Amino acid sequence: MAKLDDxxxxxxxxxxxDVPASAGATHMGMFLAWAAQAGLLxxxxxxxxxxxxxxxRARTITPGTAIRTACDGVLxxxxxxxxxxxxxxxxxxxxxxxxxxxxxxEFWDTGETIYHVPxxxxxxxxxxxxxxxxYEVWLAAKGRARGLERARGLGHGHESGADD
Numbered sequence: 001m002a003k004l005d006d007x008x009x010x011x012x013x014x015x016x017x018d019v020p021a022s023a024g025a026t027h028m029g030m031f032l033a034w035a036a037q038a039g040l041l042x043x044x045x046x047x048x049x050x051x052x053x054x055x056x057r058a059r060t061i062t063p064g065t066a067i068r069t070a071c072d073g074v075l076x077x078x079x080x081x082x083x084x085x086x087x088x089x090x091x092x093x094x095x096x097x098x099x100x101x102x103x104x105x106e107f108w109d110t111g112e113t114i115y116h117v118p119x120x121x122x123x124x125x126x127x128x129x130x131x132x133x134x135y136e137v138w139l140a141a142k143g144r145a146r147g148l149e150r151a152r153g154l155g156h157g158h159e160s161g162a163d164d
Contacts, residue, residue, distance in 0.1 A: 004092045007073030016113055022068060023115040027103050028075040029063030030124050034131045040084025064119035087138055102130050
Protein backbone atom coordinates (compact mmCIF):
# COMPACT_ATOMS: atom_id res chain seq x y z
CA MET A 1 0.00 0.00 0.00
CA ALA A 2 1.07 3.50 -0.73
CA LYS A 3 1.95 6.44 1.42
CA LEU A 4 -1.27 8.16 2.49
CA ASP A 5 0.24 11.27 4.00
CA ASP A 6 3.58 12.75 5.00
CA UNK A 7 4.33 15.67 7.30
CA UNK A 8 6.73 16.97 4.62
CA UNK A 9 3.76 17.47 2.30
CA UNK A 10 2.31 19.95 4.78
CA UNK A 11 5.21 21.90 6.23
CA UNK A 12 6.49 23.67 3.13
CA UNK A 13 5.10 26.57 1.15
CA UNK A 14 1.96 27.94 2.76
CA UNK A 15 2.48 26.35 6.17
CA UNK A 16 1.49 28.89 8.84
CA UNK A 17 4.40 30.64 10.54
CA ASP A 18 2.59 30.83 13.89
CA VAL A 19 2.56 27.06 14.57
CA PRO A 20 5.46 24.61 14.97
CA ALA A 21 6.29 22.24 12.09
CA SER A 22 5.16 19.38 14.33
CA ALA A 23 1.58 20.63 13.84
CA GLY A 24 1.79 19.32 10.27
CA ALA A 25 1.53 15.79 11.66
CA THR A 26 -1.35 16.21 14.12
CA HIS A 27 -4.12 15.19 11.71
CA MET A 28 -2.16 12.07 10.70
CA GLY A 29 -1.58 11.18 14.32
CA MET A 30 -5.30 11.45 15.02
CA PHE A 31 -6.02 8.92 12.26
CA LEU A 32 -3.28 6.57 13.51
CA ALA A 33 -4.62 6.82 17.07
CA TRP A 34 -8.15 6.06 15.87
CA ALA A 35 -6.90 2.98 13.99
CA ALA A 36 -4.99 1.83 17.08
CA GLN A 37 -8.07 2.25 19.27
CA ALA A 38 -10.24 0.47 16.67
CA GLY A 39 -7.84 -2.48 16.35
CA LEU A 40 -7.15 -1.75 12.68
CA LEU A 41 -3.35 -1.67 12.72
CA UNK A 42 -1.37 -4.49 11.14
CA UNK A 43 -0.14 -6.97 13.71
CA UNK A 44 3.47 -6.78 12.57
CA UNK A 45 3.37 -3.03 12.94
CA UNK A 46 1.77 -3.24 16.35
CA UNK A 47 4.73 -5.36 17.38
CA UNK A 48 7.12 -2.97 15.63
CA UNK A 49 5.43 0.05 17.14
CA UNK A 50 4.94 -1.78 20.43
CA UNK A 51 5.29 0.85 23.11
CA UNK A 52 3.81 3.54 20.88
CA UNK A 53 0.59 1.60 20.28
CA UNK A 54 0.37 0.81 23.99
CA UNK A 55 0.91 4.49 24.80
CA UNK A 56 -1.74 5.55 22.27
CA ARG A 57 -4.29 3.16 23.70
CA ALA A 58 -3.47 4.34 27.22
CA ARG A 59 -3.44 7.99 26.06
CA THR A 60 -0.02 8.61 27.56
CA ILE A 61 1.38 9.99 24.30
CA THR A 62 -0.36 12.46 22.01
CA PRO A 63 -1.39 11.32 18.53
CA GLY A 64 0.87 13.80 16.74
CA THR A 65 3.86 12.81 18.85
CA ALA A 66 3.18 9.15 18.06
CA ILE A 67 3.17 9.59 14.28
CA ARG A 68 6.27 11.78 14.36
CA THR A 69 8.36 9.58 16.64
CA ALA A 70 7.28 6.08 15.64
CA CYS A 71 6.53 6.60 11.95
CA ASP A 72 8.84 9.49 11.03
CA GLY A 73 5.83 11.64 10.22
CA VAL A 74 4.57 9.27 7.52
CA LEU A 75 1.16 7.61 7.42
CA UNK A 76 1.42 4.65 5.08
CA UNK A 77 -0.99 1.90 4.18
CA UNK A 78 1.39 -0.71 5.55
CA UNK A 79 0.57 0.41 9.08
CA UNK A 80 -2.95 -1.00 8.80
CA UNK A 81 -4.57 -4.42 8.77
CA UNK A 82 -6.16 -5.42 5.47
CA UNK A 83 -9.53 -4.01 6.50
CA UNK A 84 -7.95 -0.96 8.08
CA UNK A 85 -5.88 -0.32 4.97
CA UNK A 86 -8.87 -0.56 2.65
CA UNK A 87 -10.83 1.82 4.83
CA UNK A 88 -7.87 4.22 5.10
CA UNK A 89 -7.38 4.26 1.34
CA UNK A 90 -11.10 4.74 0.68
CA UNK A 91 -11.60 7.47 3.27
CA UNK A 92 -8.32 9.30 3.67
CA UNK A 93 -8.17 10.76 0.19
CA UNK A 94 -11.72 10.43 -1.13
CA UNK A 95 -13.00 12.97 -3.62
CA UNK A 96 -15.96 13.71 -1.37
CA UNK A 97 -16.25 13.23 2.36
CA UNK A 98 -12.58 12.56 2.87
CA UNK A 99 -10.83 12.39 6.22
CA UNK A 100 -9.19 15.76 5.60
CA UNK A 101 -12.56 17.30 4.70
CA UNK A 102 -14.10 15.87 7.86
CA UNK A 103 -11.11 17.03 9.91
CA UNK A 104 -11.40 20.58 8.58
CA UNK A 105 -15.18 20.58 9.13
CA GLU A 106 -14.85 19.24 12.68
CA PHE A 107 -12.26 21.82 13.67
CA TRP A 108 -13.57 24.84 11.77
CA ASP A 109 -13.74 26.70 15.09
CA THR A 110 -10.20 25.90 16.25
CA GLY A 111 -8.04 28.28 14.26
CA GLU A 112 -7.18 29.54 10.84
CA THR A 113 -6.04 26.16 9.47
CA ILE A 114 -6.07 22.46 10.29
CA TYR A 115 -2.57 22.97 11.63
CA HIS A 116 -3.91 25.04 14.52
CA VAL A 117 -5.73 22.03 16.02
CA PRO A 118 -4.13 21.12 19.36
CA UNK A 119 -2.36 17.76 19.50
CA UNK A 120 -4.50 16.58 22.40
CA UNK A 121 -6.89 13.83 23.40
CA UNK A 122 -9.71 16.38 23.57
CA UNK A 123 -9.15 17.05 19.86
CA UNK A 124 -8.87 13.32 19.21
CA UNK A 125 -12.23 12.65 20.86
CA UNK A 126 -13.87 15.17 18.55
CA UNK A 127 -12.54 13.70 15.30
CA UNK A 128 -12.65 10.05 16.42
CA UNK A 129 -16.43 10.16 16.67
CA UNK A 130 -16.69 11.31 13.07
CA UNK A 131 -14.14 8.76 11.81
CA UNK A 132 -16.03 6.00 13.62
CA UNK A 133 -19.25 7.09 11.93
CA UNK A 134 -17.54 7.02 8.52
CA TYR A 135 -16.13 3.59 9.28
CA GLU A 136 -19.57 2.21 10.18
CA VAL A 137 -21.04 3.63 6.97
CA TRP A 138 -18.15 2.12 4.99
CA LEU A 139 -18.69 -1.29 6.62
CA ALA A 140 -22.43 -1.16 5.91
CA ALA A 141 -21.84 -0.23 2.26
CA LYS A 142 -19.31 -3.03 1.96
CA GLY A 143 -21.86 -5.46 3.40
CA ARG A 144 -24.53 -4.30 0.95
CA ALA A 145 -22.09 -4.80 -1.95
CA ARG A 146 -21.38 -8.35 -0.75
CA GLY A 147 -25.09 -9.05 -0.53
CA LEU A 148 -25.57 -7.87 -4.11
CA GLU A 149 -22.65 -10.04 -5.26
CA ARG A 150 -24.18 -13.08 -3.59
CA ALA A 151 -27.61 -12.30 -5.02
CA ARG A 152 -26.13 -12.04 -8.50
CA GLY A 153 -24.10 -15.20 -8.02
CA LEU A 154 -20.82 -13.29 -8.06
CA GLY A 155 -19.73 -14.32 -4.58
CA HIS A 156 -16.95 -16.85 -4.46
CA GLY A 157 -17.87 -18.51 -1.21
CA HIS A 158 -15.73 -16.10 0.79
CA GLU A 159 -17.42 -15.17 4.02
CA SER A 160 -16.72 -11.95 5.78
CA GLY A 161 -13.83 -12.38 8.15
CA ALA A 162 -12.39 -10.23 10.86
CA ASP A 163 -9.77 -8.80 8.57
CA ASP A 164 -11.25 -8.50 5.15
